[in-house]
Amino acid sequence: MKNKFINLKKIFPVVFLLSVGYYYGQVRISNSILNTVAPNSSAFIDASSNPEYNLSPNVGKGLLHPRMDLTTFTTFSGPSTDDASAYPSHFDGFLVFNTAASGTAGVGATEGGLCRGYWYYDNPSTSLTGGTWRPLLVDACSPKP
Incomplete structure (x- = not known):
């Protein structure tokens, strides 16, 4: 008997959407955890090092x-x-x-x-x-x- 409710055409999009939520990238656009100052900042990307993000004051960041x-x-x-x-x-x-x-x-x-x-x-x-x-x-x- 063929199950008409569950098929691959329905499962693949759901799995894809769930996996996208799991794997994501982040670009920090301000030097604030809350990102509330970003709209008023002159910088569109902040590449500075911030101990709040690095969890250590000894971790430096560079721009390659x-x-x-x-x-x-x-x-x-x-x-x-x-x-x-x-x-x-x-x-x-x-x-x-x-x-x-x-x-x-x-x-x-x-x-x-x-x-x-x-x-x-x-x-x-x-x-x-x-x-x-x-x-x-x-x-x-x-x-x-």
Whole structure:
């Protein structure tokens, strides 16, 4: 006899919804347990360390930026990168940690020559490739004494 009440088409969605409630991710958007100050905060993501979250004053947190070799980075990718509404800033302010020790960037212009360190894409133009890669620290590529 076939049970008409319980079938796989009804069970899978219920199991899926219950499992989603069990596995979830959290992004803290304020430095408050209650998150009541978030709407009035200038920061949209707070990456600071907070003993209330870490359960210890000795646990530090850091922000790990993407690492890439800018000499081999030849195109900005993503959904509809040519669509101005998808990336209205044309990646202006894009920040990466460059691993190349010399050369020029594969997309856009390069201020001076590349060196290891943090670089950002300064792009006030209306084109994805119209910007310039600049070191975050002005003398980052200067020879060290």
